[in-house]
Amino acid sequence: MPGLASPVVRTILLAIAWVAVGAARAQPALPAAQAYAQATSTDFAGNACDSGLQIGIGSVSAGCASVSSGVNAGSVATAGSGAVRLTANADTHSTGTDSHAGIGWSSASFVDWIAIAGPAGKTGMLTGTIYFSGGIGAKANGSANTSTNAGASYSFSASLFGQNVALSGGVLQATNSVSNSTNPAGGAFTVTAPISFGSDGWALGSMTMTAITQAESAARPYRETSISPIIDADARASAAFGHTLYWGGISSLTVDGVELNGYALTSASGADYRFSTAPVPEPSAFALLLAGLGAIAWRKGRSRG
DSSP, X not given: XXXXXXXXXXXXXXHHHHHHHHHHXXXXXXXXXXXXXXXXXXXXXXXXXXXOOEEESXXXXXXXXXXXXXXXXXXXXXXXXXXXXXXXXXXXXOBTTBOXXXXXXXXXXXXXXXEEEOOTTOEEEEEEEEEEEEEEEEEEEOOTTSOOEEEEEEEEEEEETTEEEEEEEEEEEEETTOOXXXXXXXXXXXXXXXXXXXXXXXXXXXXXEEEEEEEEEEEOOBOSXXXXXXXXXXXXXXXXXXXXXXXXXXEEEEETTEEOOSOOEEESSOOOTTSOOOOOOOHHHHHHHHHHHHHHHHHHHHHHO
């Protein structure tokens, strides 16, 4: 009954061919993994910060804070194998008749190279999951006669073996009497990429992730006449993605429609992408880092005064 036996025979032959090739081959040389992070902030009053583009082979971080009278703006970015994390905030409030504005911006990305072992000369389908989580918020209080406003945005993208995915993008605005708006964001995205095993039995490809966040606000007071009372203003914006973007692991690898189990995988960074690269939950650490940057900026401002 060859019709009934053929799927079993095909699976056995595929496994034998894959094991036979894998037994003798050496792991291929891979380009170095690279991580990038940058953070900027400004209060538009001479307190501008730019971390510059930080580049590393493993994990890399960047942080900035701009703090002055009426402004607290900052950002943090971290990138590593299979995960990027970002936050940005801009809190402003008017002081007397003075208006204040601030911006926090952060960007992080990484590229890693992956080699997967399989039957030489075959093609397969690789399926995995990408997760992202966080949220943006904006709050603005002020007179309807001014343009007190706050806004936040985020943009994420990723690729696996050349298969590109634009995960999400969003903008949130709050103006004058709009007291508060929030937009939590998150989800799981499945990506499937075709891969080809070379004559040496290795399929070579890359994984990339890029994320950008921005928060900006401006607080403008209002005074109808020189003897009228001042209507104060305050505005706050945040883009908080402490667990921003991470790889959820490989869920399936098939060759000729047959699931390939027990395959070998290596990467330039040493990360095993067969499994999740979810970062350890530590949103408080991000908050503490931002607070520390703010305290440093505040002390510098005091010393200059």
